[in-house]
Amino acid sequence: MSAQVSTPNDTNIEVTSRRGRPSKSPTRMAFERFMVNKAAIISTVVLLLIVIMSIAAPLITHVSPTHQFLSSTDTPPGPGHVLGTDQSGFDLFSRDVYGGRVDLLIGFVDTVIVMTIAMVLGGLAGYYGGWIDSLVMRVCDFMFNFPFLLLIIVLSAIFNTTSVWLLILVIGLTGWPGMTRLVRSLFLNLRESEFVLASRMSGAGAFRIIFRHMVPNVMGVMVVQATFAVAGFIAAEAALAVIGFGVKPPTPSWGDVLSNSLGYFTLATEPYAWVPPAALITITILCINFIGDGLRDAFDPSFEA
Amino acid sequence: MASVLLEVEELKKYFPSGGGFLERSTGSVRAVDGISLKVYEGETLGIVGESGCGKSTLGRSILRLIEPTSGRVTFHGTDILKLRKSAMRDMRKEMQIVFQDPYASLNPRYTISQTLMEPMEIHQLYNHASRKQRVQSILERVGLDPSYASRFPHEFSGGQRQRIGIARALVLNPKLIILDEPVAALDVSVQSQVINLLEDLQADFGLTYIFVAHDLSVVKHISNRVLVMYLGKMAELASSDDLFFRPLHPYTRALLSAVPIPNPRVKRERIILSGDIPSPVNPPSGCVFHTRCPIAKDVCRQQVPEWRELRREHFVACHFAEDVDVETNSLPLGRR
Numbered sequence: 001m002s003a004q005v006s007t008p009n010d011t012n013i014e015v016t017s018r019r020g021r022p023s024k025s026p027t028r029m030a031f032e033r034f035m036v037n038k039a040a041i042i043s044t045v046v047l048l049l050i051v052i053m054s055i056a057a058p059l060i061t062h063v064s065p066t067h068q069f070l071s072s073t074d075t076p077p078g079p080g081h082v083l084g085t086d087q088s089g090f091d092l093f094s095r096d097v098y099g100g101r102v103d104l105l106i107g108f109v110d111t112v113i114v115m116t117i118a119m120v121l122g123g124l125a126g127y128y129g130g131w132i133d134s135l136v137m138r139v140c141d142f143m144f145n146f147p148f149l150l151l152i153i154v155l156s157a158i159f160n161t162t163s164v165w166l167l168i169l170v171i172g173l174t175g176w177p178g179m180t181r182l183v184r185s186l187f188l189n190l191r192e193s194e195f196v197l198a199s200r201m202s203g204a205g206a207f208r209i210i211f212r213h214m215v216p217n218v219m220g221v222m223v224v225q226a227t228f229a230v231a232g233f234i235a236a237e238a239a240l241a242v243i244g245f246g247v248k249p250p251t252p253s254w255g256d257v258l259s260n261s262l263g264y265f266t267l268a269t270e271p272y273a274w275v276p277p278a279a280l281i282t283i284t285i286l287c288i289n290f291i292g293d294g295l296r297d298a299f300d301p302s303f304e305a
Numbered sequence: 306m307a308s309v310l311l312e313v314e315e316l317k318k319y320f321p322s323g324g325g326f327l328e329r330s331t332g333s334v335r336a337v338d339g340i341s342l343k344v345y346e347g348e349t350l351g352i353v354g355e356s357g358c359g360k361s362t363l364g365r366s367i368l369r370l371i372e373p374t375s376g377r378v379t380f381h382g383t384d385i386l387k388l389r390k391s392a393m394r395d396m397r398k399e400m401q402i403v404f405q406d407p408y409a410s411l412n413p414r415y416t417i418s419q420t421l422m423e424p425m426e427i428h429q430l431y432n433h434a435s436r437k438q439r440v441q442s443i444l445e446r447v448g449l450d451p452s453y454a455s456r457f458p459h460e461f462s463g464g465q466r467q468r469i470g471i472a473r474a475l476v477l478n479p480k481l482i483i484l485d486e487p488v489a490a491l492d493v494s495v496q497s498q499v500i501n502l503l504e505d506l507q508a509d510f511g512l513t514y515i516f517v518a519h520d521l522s523v524v525k526h527i528s529n530r531v532l533v534m535y536l537g538k539m540a541e542l543a544s545s546d547d548l549f550f551r552p553l554h555p556y557t558r559a560l561l562s563a564v565p566i567p568n569p570r571v572k573r574e575r576i577i578l579s580g581d582i583p584s585p586v587n588p589p590s591g592c593v594f595h596t597r598c599p600i601a602k603d604v605c606r607q608q609v610p611e612w613r614e615l616r617r618e619h620f621v622a623c624h625f626a627e628d629v630d631v632e633t634n635s636l637p638l639g640r641r
Contacts, residue, residue, distance in 0.1 A: 023416070197370055216414045
């Protein structure tokens with residue numbers, strides 16, 4: 001019997017009618033799905049406004065966030081100070097506006113640090129397996145149980161200060177195990193997948209397989225996880241500031257403004273002191289989470305939750 | 306007969322089970338346990354057996370996609386298990402594989418042309434323009450429109466993807482292609498199209514196939530010779546006609562009797578195997594099949610049956626193969 005391998009006629013017609021229609025890559029399709037997600041788009045716009053506000057802080061207020069107005073402490077909102085001053089004489093509006101710089105810096109830089117560590121360690125563990133995998137996973141287990149707060153306390157005692165970069169470093173160097181496990185599991189999964197085997201059959205080496213086949217296929221999940229990580233790190237900064245281990249006082253951060261207002265008197269009578277930083281933290285984290293949800297739905301349409 | 310293209314001797318692949326960091330492995334899964342066979346140039350060797358009998362592992366061990374534990378694989382006189390990395394890379398041009406799952410075997414982020422160009426880029430064959438040319442002509446050869454080259458895998462059906470998988474295997478002009486259940490994931494109508502395509506390509510390019518499958522009717526159709534595997538070991542090896550017409554191993558007979566006949570009036574005796582496949586971590590003593598064999602005797606529990614040539618080019622590993630040796634017109638695929 002001779003083979004029936006030629007494409008049937010109806011397919012040919014379809015091809016002609018479709019010819020000229022550009023073929024969409026999975027990334028492009030994900031982008032298009034993201035662009036029709038209203039919550040995610042609004043969140044992106046709001047987050048961008050907050051980022052612009054933090055970067056362009058000097059254009060928004062001329063008052064220095066680190067200057068103490070000693071002659072006018074604890075004043076209510078008024079002409080000189082839009083949101084008044086706190087008991088140390090710091091201008092609250094100025095601190096709210098500038099404070100975003102520290103929070104966003106911690107959120108984004110730590111995410112980059114954690115992602116880099118996770119990609120390298122998780123990638124090595126997942127791709128090579130064996131004793132490398134065991135070693136990396138044991139270090140992960142160790143780091144999971146590492147007392148993060150204790151490390152902060154000890155380090156701030158040693159350096160007698162908590163600068164922004166020290167905080168970034170500590171959060172970054174303790175926050176990677178979860179992400180590393182995720183990358184490892186993704187790589188383990190992909191390593192045995194048939195398209196990777198096929199590439200190996202064609203003679204591809206480890207470098208090509210990792211960077212051309214595996215990394216592009218984990219990027220979707222990684223981008224989603226990275227957005228959630230940014231939100232997590234911003235929350236961590238606020239939490240640390242509230243218990244007194246945030247950035248060193250004159251440097252403004254949302255968490256710091258919030259923790260300074262945590263007296264009964266302030267909470268009850270001066271909402272202008274604590275509502276703005278609390279709202280900024282909440283809105284930022286919410287926006288980032290909505291963006292993350294949007295990205296997840298965009299990259300993995302089968303996941304409906 | 307034609308010359309030997311590939312010879313496998315005493316190939317074994319044991320996977321360690323349990324164990325890990327600072328821990329001793331507790332045992333091993335004997336996925337492939339001493340397989341020896343020859344593949345002749347231009348033929349199709351079918352490998353059949355139930356799930357978990359090691360047939361896919363055998364195929365992948367031959368290609369060193371899985372590093373075998375011991376044994377020898379000689380391809381055109383070269384022992385490929387001893388080859389270093391770079392020599393092995395060159396050797397990969399000669400042997401390719403087509404996978405079972407057409408959805409998992411293509412990188413979703415590569416266009417078809419990127420997928421098909423990759424092997425040529427790695428081996429630095431042809432210049433860019435003729436690579437493109439070659440992609441077009443191979444797509445046409447496997448029955449796809451060359452304009453599909455710029456598309457992504459998600460735009461294709463299962464059958465089309467399998468054609469792309471076959472095209473990728475062909476790009477380097479290999480001599481041997483291992484077909485690892487290439488049609489098991491496809492519709493019956495598409496199956497026959499792909500099988501026909503494979504047969505055409507074999508005739509045109511002088512390919513040698515190792516066809517791994519569990520669908521006996523497909524294997525009978527495409528194979529010259531068939532190897533039956535059970536629990537990592539060889540049960541029976543014979544020409545396709547001999548195996549289906551006069552099976553010598555009780556396991557083969559049981560497999561054949563399970564093939565459905567599309568005719569309700571035909572009465573026949575079914576041989577139903579009791580029990581499950583034993584664990585390959587702890588294979589039974591003697592003949593590995595004795596736990597489920599309808600004719601097992603004491604000797605089967607104690608002695609490993611010898612691999613013997615009972616009739617010409619018809620090998621079997623069973624103590625009582627002579628007793629089984631009767632023509633079996635009642636078996637569904639036995640009628641010529």
